[in-house]
Amino acid sequence: xxxxxxxxxxxxxxxxxxxxxxxxxxxxxxxxxxxxxxxxxxxxxxxxxxxxxxxxxxxxxxxxxxxxxxxxxxxxxxxxxxxxxxxxxxxxxxxxxxxxxxxxxxxxxxxxxxxxxxxxxxxxxxxxxxxxxxxxxxxxxxxxxxxxxxxxxxxxxxxxxxxxxxxxxxxxxxxxxxxxxxxxxxxxxxxxxxxxxxxxxxxxxxxxxxxxxxxxxxxxxxxxxxxxxxxxxxxxxxxxxxxxxxxxx
Amino acid sequence: xxxxxxxxxxxxxxxxxxxxxxxxxxxxxxxxxxxxxxxxxxxxxxxxxxxxxxxxxxxxxxxxxxxxxxxxxxxxxxxxxxxxxxxxxxxxxxxxxxxxxxxxxxxxxxxxxxxxxxxxxxxxxxxxxxxxxxxxxxxxxxxxxxxxxxxxxxxxxxxxxxxxxxxxxxxxxxxxxxxxxxxxxxxxxxxxxxxxxxxxxxxxxxxxxxxxxxxxxxxxxxxxxxxxxxxxxxxxxxxxxxxxxxxxx
Numbered sequence: 340x341x342x343x344x345x346x347x348x349x350x351x352x353x354x355x356x357x358x359x360x361x362x363x364x365x366x367x368x369x370x371x372x373x374x375x376x377x378x379x380x381x382x383x384x385x386x387x388x389x390x391x392x393x394x395x396x397x398x399x400x401x402x403x404x405x406x407x408x409x410x411x412x413x414x415x416x417x418x419x420x421x422x423x424x425x426x427x428x429x430x431x432x433x434x435x436x437x438x439x440x441x442x443x444x445x446x447x448x449x450x451x452x453x454x455x456x457x458x459x460x461x462x463x464x465x466x467x468x469x470x471x472x473x474x475x476x477x478x479x480x481x482x483x484x485x486x487x488x489x490x491x492x493x494x495x496x497x498x499x500x501x502x503x504x505x506x507x508x509x510x511x512x513x514x515x516x517x518x519x520x521x522x523x524x525x526x527x528x529x530x531x532x533x534x535x536x537x538x539x540x541x542x543x544x545x546x547x548x549x550x551x552x553x554x555x556x557x558x559x560x561x562x563x564x565x566x567x568x569x570x571x572x573x574x575x576x577x578x579x580x581x582x583x584x585x586x587x588x
Numbered sequence: 589x590x591x592x593x594x595x596x597x598x599x600x601x602x603x604x605x606x607x608x609x610x611x612x613x614x615x616x617x618x619x620x621x622x623x624x625x626x627x628x629x630x631x632x633x634x635x636x637x638x639x640x641x642x643x644x645x646x647x648x649x650x651x652x653x654x655x656x657x658x659x660x661x662x663x664x665x666x667x668x669x670x671x672x673x674x675x676x677x678x679x680x681x682x683x684x685x686x687x688x689x690x691x692x693x694x695x696x697x698x699x700x701x702x703x704x705x706x707x708x709x710x711x712x713x714x715x716x717x718x719x720x721x722x723x724x725x726x727x728x729x730x731x732x733x734x735x736x737x738x739x740x741x742x743x744x745x746x747x748x749x750x751x752x753x754x755x756x757x758x759x760x761x762x763x764x765x766x767x768x769x770x771x772x773x774x775x776x777x778x779x780x781x782x783x784x785x786x787x788x789x790x791x792x793x794x795x796x797x798x799x800x801x802x803x804x805x806x807x808x809x810x811x812x813x814x815x816x817x818x819x820x821x822x823x824x825x826x827x828x829x830x831x832x833x834x835x836x837x
Contacts, residue, residue, distance in 0.1 A: 566729045
C-alpha cells in the first residue's frame with residue numbers, strides 16, 4: 340500500500356502538481372521518499388490518483404498524476420457534526436474521530452458552557468489547526484474527501500444557519516440522560532433515511548436549559564442509552580449509531 | 589449530584605462498609621470529603637445506594653449505606669468485548685471507552701500482531717490496571733456494574749472459550765475494509781436481537797489471514813463501512829453501531 344498525500348490541485352491524469360508544504364515535508368522528511376517513487380494522492384473533493392514523485396526538495400514536492408485510484412467510499416448520509424468546542428486536545432480528538440468515522444463537515448460552535456470564548460477560537464487559529472487535523476485523519480482512514488471545518492459560530496446563530504440551509508436538516512440534538520429533556524431514542528426517531536442531517540453534540544457539562552429551549556423549534560432531541568458519555572466521545576458514538584440506524588453499516 | 593464511589597461490600601441499607609484503598613484516597617485526598625457528607629456508592633454488581641461518610645482517614649474510609657439509589661441502566665444486550673491487546677495507553681483508552689458505552693465484560697487476547705507478549709501482559713499486571721480503569725470509568729458514566737476484565741488469553745484459545753460458553757455466542761469478528769474477507773454489513777447480518785454476544789476487535793494492523801481462517805468456524809465476519817478505523821476506536825464504533833442495530837438506542 341503506497342503512502343497517501345493530500346494534493347488539492349490534483350484533478351487530471353498527466354498533470355504535474357505541487358503538494359502543500361505540510362504534505363511535502365511529510366513526504367521528504369518523515370517518509371524520505373525519492374524522485375520516481377509511487378504514491379497515492381487525493382484532492383480532498385473525492386478524487387484519488389496513483390502518482391509518482393516528480394521532484395522532491397524539503398517543502399517543494401511535485402508529483403505526476405497517474406490513473407484514478409479507489410478511495411474509501413463516502414457515507415450515504417452526509418452528516419454535518421455541529422460540535423460545541425471542547426477544551427484543548429479534546430476538540431482535536433473529536434475532529435480526528437469524526438473525520439475517520441465519516442462525517443461530511445464539522446461546524447464548531449461556542450455554547451454557554453464552552454470553556455473557550457469565540458474570540459479566542461478565532462485568535463488562536465484553531466480552525467486552521469482543525470482543518471489540518473481533518474486532512475491528516477482523511478489520509479489515515481482512506482477517504483478522498485477532506486471534510487470542511489466551517490467558521491466557528493455562536494450557539495445563537497444555529498437557528499438562522501438551519502433556516503438558511505447553511506446547515507442541513509433534520510437537525511438532531513444529542514442530550515444527556517441527566518438533562519431531563521423529553522428526548523427520543525433512535526428507535527423512536529423512526530422514519531426513512533435522510534440524504535443529509537445535522538448532529539449537535541454539546542460541551543463538557545452539556546447544553547444549558549436555555550440552549551435546549553432555543554433549539555427546540557429547529558431540533559429533535561435524541562438520547563443514547565442511559566449511560567453518561569464523555570464529551571469527547573459523544574460525536575463518535577452518535578455518528579456510529581446513526582450510521583447503523585440509517586443503513587450505512 | 590453527589591460523588592460516586594465503588595464499594596464492593598455494599599449490599600444492604602444500614603450496613604457500614606469500608607471503601608477500597610483507591611476509593612478511600614479519592615474521597616479523602618482528591619475530593620476532601622468529611623465525616624457526615626453524602627455520597628453515592630455502587631457495588632459493581634448492579635446495586636447503588638445513597639450513603640454517608642462514617643469515618644475518613646486517608647486510606648481508611650467507612651460509609652454508612654442508606655437507601656437504594658438509581659444507576660444508569662445496563663444494556664439489554666450483554667456484549668463481551670474480545671479485544672486484541674493494543675500498545676500502551678491505547679488499550680487503557682479502549683477499556684475506558686468500552687465500559688462507558690456499556691459492554692458487560694472485556695476479554696483481552698494476545699493475537700499475532702499484538703505487539704505485547706502474553707507473558708509481558710501477565711508480568712506487568714496489566715489486567716489489574718485495566719480493572720482499575722473499568723472501575724474509574726463506571727464511576728464516571730453512572731453505571732452500578734463494573735465490567736469484569738477476564739484473564740488475558742492467546743488467540744488460539746478463542747474457539748474453546750466459545751465452545752465452552754465461557755464467551756457468549758453469537759461471536760462477531762470485526763474485519764477491516766482492507767482485509768478482503770467475505771464480511772457482512774450490519775444490515776446483512778439480519779436476525780433478531782440476541783441476549784448476549786461476543787465482539788472481536790483486532791490489533792493495530794488487523795487480524796492475520798491465519799487468524800481469520802481459525803476464527804471462521806466460530807465467528808461471523810462483519811465490517812463497518814469502507815473507511816479504515818483506528819485500532820483504538822474500533823470497539824467504541826462497533827459497540828455503538830451494534831447497540832443501534834439491536835434497539836438499545
